[in-house]
Amino acid sequence: MNNQVSAEPLNYLNHKTGLWSWLTATDHKRIGLLYLYAITIFFLTAAVLGVLMKIEKSTIGPTIMTAQTYNALFTLHGIIMIFIVVIPGLAAVFGNICLPIMIGAKDVAFPKLNLFSFYVYITGACLGLYSQFANGHSPDAGWTFYVPYSAEVNSNIILALLAAFTLGFASILTGLNFIVTIHRMRAPGMTWFRMPLFPWSLYATAWIQLLATPVVGITLLMVIAERTLHVGFFDPKLGGDPVLYQHLFWIYSHPAVYVMILPAMGVVTEIFPTFSQKPVFGYLPIVFSSLAIALVGYFVWGHHMFTSGMSYESRWFFSFITFLVAIPSAIKVFNWLSTMYGGSVDLQPPLLYAISFIFLFTIGGFTGLTLGAVATDIHVHNTDFVVAHFHYIIFGGMGFGFFAAMHYWYPKIYGRMYHIKWANIAWGFLFTGFNILYFPMFVMGIQGMPRRYYDYDPKFQLGQTISSVGAVILFIGLIAMITNLVYHVRRGAKASANPWHGVTLEWQVPSPPPHENFDEIPVITREPYVFDNPYTKEK
Amino acid sequence: MEDHHDNHITSYAQNFKVLFVLLLLTISTILVVKLDLGIYTLAMALFLASVKTTIVLTYFMHLKGEKLILRLMVGGVFLLFAIIVIITFIDYYFR
Numbered sequence: 298m299n300n301q302v303s304a305e306p307l308n309y310l311n312h313k314t315g316l317w318s319w320l321t322a323t324d325h326k327r328i329g330l331l332y333l334y335a336i337t338i339f340f341l342t343a344a345v346l347g348v349l350m351k352i353e354k355s356t357i358g359p360t361i362m363t364a365q366t367y368n369a370l371f372t373l374h375g376i377i378m379i380f381i382v383v384i385p386g387l388a389a390v391f392g393n394i395c396l397p398i399m400i401g402a403k404d405v406a407f408p409k410l411n412l413f414s415f416y417v418y419i420t421g422a423c424l425g426l427y428s429q430f431a432n433g434h435s436p437d438a439g440w441t442f443y444v445p446y447s448a449e450v451n452s453n454i455i456l457a458l459l460a461a462f463t464l465g466f467a468s469i470l471t472g473l474n475f476i477v478t479i480h481r482m483r484a485p486g487m488t489w490f491r492m493p494l495f496p497w498s499l500y501a502t503a504w505i506q507l508l509a510t511p512v513v514g515i516t517l518l519m520v521i522a523e524r525t526l527h528v529g530f531f532d533p534k535l536g537g538d539p540v541l542y543q544h545l546f547w548i549y550s551h552p553a554v555y556v557m558i559l560p561a562m563g564v565v566t567e568i569f570p571t572f573s574q575k576p577v578f579g580y581l582p583i584v585f586s587s588l589a590i591a592l593v594g595y596f597v598w599g600h601h602m603f604t605s606g607m608s609y610e611s612r613w614f615f616s617f618i619t620f621l622v623a624i625p626s627a628i629k630v631f632n633w634l635s636t637m638y639g640g641s642v643d644l645q646p647p648l649l650y651a652i653s654f655i656f657l658f659t660i661g662g663f664t665g666l667t668l669g670a671v672a673t674d675i676h677v678h679n680t681d682f683v684v685a686h687f688h689y690i691i692f693g694g695m696g697f698g699f700f701a702a703m704h705y706w707y708p709k710i711y712g713r714m715y716h717i718k719w720a721n722i723a724w725g726f727l728f729t730g731f732n733i734l735y736f737p738m739f740v741m742g743i744q745g746m747p748r749r750y751y752d753y754d755p756k757f758q759l760g761q762t763i764s765s766v767g768a769v770i771l772f773i774g775l776i777a778m779i780t781n782l783v784y785h786v787r788r789g790a791k792a793s794a795n796p797w798h799g800v801t802l803e804w805q806v807p808s809p810p811p812h813e814n815f816d817e818i819p820v821i822t823r824e825p826y827v828f829d830n831p832y833t834k835e836k
Numbered sequence: 837m838e839d840h841h842d843n844h845i846t847s848y849a850q851n852f853k854v855l856f857v858l859l860l861l862t863i864s865t866i867l868v869v870k871l872d873l874g875i876y877t878l879a880m881a882l883f884l885a886s887v888k889t890t891i892v893l894t895y896f897m898h899l900k901g902e903k904l905i906l907r908l909m910v911g912g913v914f915l916l917f918a919i920i921v922i923i924t925f926i927d928y929y930f931r
Contacts, residue, residue, distance in 0.1 A: 508913060544924050595916060596923065608930035614923070 308809040323408035329393030336382050343377035346370050348768050355765035364751040368437040373429050375440030380464045381422045387560035391702045392499045398803040399493050401484025403813040406477040414470040421463030428456030444531040444542045448523050458517040465510045472506030475499050486821035493801045493825040497584050498563025501591040505552045513549030543605050547598035555594040561698025565651040568705055569633050571799040572648040573640025576826040579632040586625035593622050600669050604678045612671050619669035646720040650701035653728050657693025682742025685735045708792030712808040715785040726774025733767030854895045861888050
């Protein structure tokens, strides 16, 4: 790797200085960084809560907290991780930082709306945190807010629902901004099928954000109306139907899983060609599989409700459609592996995370089939098996995708390089800790360990202890990774414009990029992954 | 990439015509409830609401002057919404 110093005049980091310039920034890269810092803080907070929960469960009976505290902690962990970290995560951070550059634009279509989205996001996040401490109560209904419990319990549920509602608005606005940006602002010559695959994944994601999020917004408002005005939507006592809540909640929340995972798929699709120095295998199938996942993902929500009293006909229908989602997902995995096959593979930290993504996501995907089949889901529903599956998909998929993106675009974002060996060691801790933490939960789930339980039968003691040890190892890896990245923002060796020999547009501009990305908007004359590009060679 | 500079300016007369039709449909929605069509009341109200939505999108939101692809995308969104509602109600029908 060549870390020569690029000619670095003014860039987006130093063209204006001072706190005010950051708080009022409309530059997409700065807004991306604002999201990154906010999300990192929330992620670490929720991760600490997760470790505390695992320490509590390392022994039978009370260890470090009461049952009510445990209930509040898993609710807070879920709300922060899902609504504040994972759903906005990759799209808000790396979508903002990279999308305009990758399509040859100077910024997103609506830069001020972009900043407004960030502040709506922060408002929602603060409301969510406030709901945990206001009036001496903490919501304890889990991140799913299932009625009738959430319609009856007195624990700041309305505040928490308002927080989720507000965060949904930020998500809708970001999705809208990205759709318009991709439609209207691609560089001359960048036809739809010359667009890199990360923007394609963001495009599919943005449609889900735009169309599915309002459903949960309305649903949450209906719960508030039920609690405050006693309108009978979901509460049987008022003539409502609790299963309707689950329908409405999952109509959004299942597509939301694809909001989380599709951008991560886009990230690794950028990483495999770069670190194999080989065109991506099956560009069009990857594009259409992203769109297919986004589309089919709308119709599978019922697989969360097989044990909720849904009709038999609906159960087999949702089960069948769920299996269909496996097809585009498998196409992607096949294409990623085929991209590396025969390539000049350079095992740098971004590729390590990307390969881990395939490994963990595949385990999550296969165990998802167990949950998608009615017959087996009946047995493992609401057990630790579901928690393990979910974390393999979301943390193993989106989380490791996020780490991959961070290590891939870090030199571009800061113009500095992190310590490679340190990054590899941190990855080792993360990958090992992850599997020790979550894999035993599959086994315990099959043995009947219910999810969200504070205490457990002695037969689960060994599994719970192993899982807790994994949590600590994982957390050490997290701290090591973040320390490496933060420490080298100012102290790292200066990175060149194209340290990984990438061929997409972001690698053709200086590191860090200038304020408006390009002096002249580039004219695109060919497909995005052509590796005879003279720019791939260091200047 | 996609430059599109049509201004879609519509006359006041046309806007007032559209407004008049929308008001008529709103009154019809109220009358449908008064007529008491039994189980078809809700269906009729939803149908009228859909017609009003289509008119608003077509004229006030200028879809009429947009490219076919954009109109298809908006139509696709409503189709998606309809499918989701139908799937949900299938569950209620078979329960």
